[in-house]
Amino acid sequence: MHDRSIVAEQKISGHRGIIVACILAGCLVAAGCKPQQEQPAQAPAGMPAQGGAPQTTMGGPMSDQQKLAMGGAIFEKQCASCHGKEGSGMSAPSLQKADFKYGRTPEAIKESITKGRPGGMPAFGNLQEIEVETITAYVMGLKK
Structure with a gap:
């Protein structure tokens, strides 16, 4: 019986982690952030986004x-x-x-x-x- 309570506790802990991850993901979406796999491919450092000015590695326009x-x-x-x-x-x-x-x-x-x-x-x-x-x-x- 002791082993079952440990397994049950681990399942609850695992579910808590999933719940926390879902809440964090929801907060990020609400803040305008997108998960990595949903973001469009970005140009390499120094490359402009389509129609944009050339960017530095820090993301600002090149001088x-x-x-x-x-x-x-x-x-x-x-x-x-x-x-x-x-x-x-x-x-x-x-x-x-x-x-x-x-x-x-x-x-x-x-x-x-x-x-x-x-x-x-x-x-x-x-x-x-x-x-x-x-x-x-x-x-x-x-x-x-």
Whole structure:
């Protein structure tokens, strides 16, 4: 009989835990929180939510300085081998010129990056939107 009372007590304790968990879940839902599995997939740190501004790892918008630093790092990795470390040109045109063949607007630069251009500029369609945005900001700042 003693064993049955222990089992019964453990069942009650288990049910209390479930009840407490349900109450906590209800409080979280009432407060606007959603369980982890119901939340939409979030962009990686530094990536904007759809239509939003680029975010820092702390969730706030990126400063212009952070955008330029990120763009510079990506530029060095993806673009410097052809355009030069400072965009002065090597096997590809200088990005320090006042104007580009296809235009020096953010839209034209983004199109050059994502779709490429005839005569040697490869398409980098595999880059994430934030990468294209920050490289574009960096290139816009190379003008001398």
